[in-house]
Amino acid sequence: MAAMNQDDARVDLQQMRYVVAVAETRNFTRAAERCFVVQSSLSHRIAALERELGARLFARSSRRVELTSAGTAFVAAARECLAAADRAVADAAAATGVVRGRLAVGVIVTAAAVDVPELLQRYRARHPDVHVMLRSGRSDELAAAVRDGDLDIAFLGLPEGELPTGVETVVLDHDEHVLVVPSGHRLAGAPRVELREIAGETFVDFAAGTPARAQSDRAFAAAGLVRDVAYEAGVVELITRLVARGLGVALLPSAFVRPRADGDPGLALVPVVDGPHRVECLVWSRFNPGPATRAMLDVLGVRGGSPPAVS
Incomplete structure (x- = not known):
């Protein structure tokens, strides 16, 4: 493509939205669906933009769509322009109440x-x-x-x-974690426990390296204890289901888990004296x-x- 003088280039906001949508979805069909336009129209507008800029924004194959170096630079600036345009509209509307x-x-x-x-x-x-x-x-x-x-x-x-x-x-809010155990667990019904009493249990927890996991990891480390996390999950529902099946125990925020455990006869909650806080x-x-x-x-x-x- 022959490079075009920047003063002659004409880029509108809709073209920017199309390019950003393709960059985020890596697929022209899904980008068109997101923008509520037929794919042929979206592809045509992007191709016209590439001709005006004198540079390809996307490397295309039958299976993959990836940004070129020019596309990466364009998308970064396009996002700023679109945000500024949206902000201008919002500010004007806000001025009218x-x-x-x-x-x-x-x-x-x-x-x-x-x-x-x-x-x-x-x-x-x-x-x-x-x-x-x-x-x-x-x-x-x-x-x-x-x-x-x-x-x-x-x-x-x-x-x-x-x-x-x-x-x-x-x-x-400030909250503390509680121990979540199966209803038939040896500690179910206990008035309270300490971390040293449960360090030997098999645990279900969030993935290592996440803030949700760090809360429990740091509490055990501060107590000089090591525990075994056998199961990692990204959602609380899966954690509590694994616990209810007797596959392990868990430490979860009391304010979140208590309303759910109250209606689940398969779970029991036990306060932890020196447990994590969040x-x-x-x-x-x-x-x-x-x-x-x-x-x-x-x-x-x-x-x-x-x-x-x-x-």
């Missing part, structure tokens, strides 16, 4: 300090023109996504004393949060960094 735009929310699977579905219901009732995107994941990944601008706000769970950096943070917190970007984010903070009752009232 209407909150519009997108709100990307991250949440850990064991969130308990805030009833997230109920919160989103209240938010939607106040701001029906905001498109809310919800993503679950690990606390460290969600905090990084907020710092990078991929998420607007996130609900995290971290070891006590380890709040994330580079974001605005409000502590929502803090649940709310984080959002320090960099000029948009109207949709400020509206969510208002629904939560967060003003000037003060914690909201949570049950």
Whole structure:
């Protein structure tokens, strides 16, 4: 392709959205579905853009679609342009008293300090023109996504004393872990236990290296104890099902697991005297949060960094 003078190039926002969609899905068909357009139209617009730029943005084969070096550079700038355009529309709407735009929310699977579905219901009732995107994941990944601008706000769970950096943070709740055992376990019904009493048990836990796993690992390390984690899972439901089957025991946040265990006769909870502690917190970007984010903070009752009232 012959390079074109930048002054002659004409790139519109829709072309940028198409390119970003292909870059994220690595598939022209899925990108077209995401953008609500037929694939032929999306492919045509991207091909026209490549001709204008004088560079290929994607390396294509019958099975793979990958960004070229030019495509990687284009996508990074395109994301900034699209975010700025969305922000301009949202700010203009907010000036008239209407909150519009997108709100990307991250949440850990064991969130308990805030009833997230109920919160989103209240938010939607106040701001029906905001498109809310919800993503679950690990606390460290969600905090990084907020710092990078991929998420607007996130609900995290971290070891006590380890709040994330580079974001605005409000502590929502402090919680302690309880031991989760099968109902027929020798410790079921015990008033309390210490870590040394359970160090010899087989454990079910989250994957090594995650903040959720670190809370228990550090508690055992601080007590000078070693334990055996035989099963790793990414969701609490699978952890509790493995425990109920007698395959191991687990340490889980009490505020999250207690309401679920109360209705499950196959599980019993035991307080742990020297067990892990965690803090649940709310984080959002320090960099000029948009109207949709400020509206969510208002629904939560967060003003000037003060914690909201949570049950």
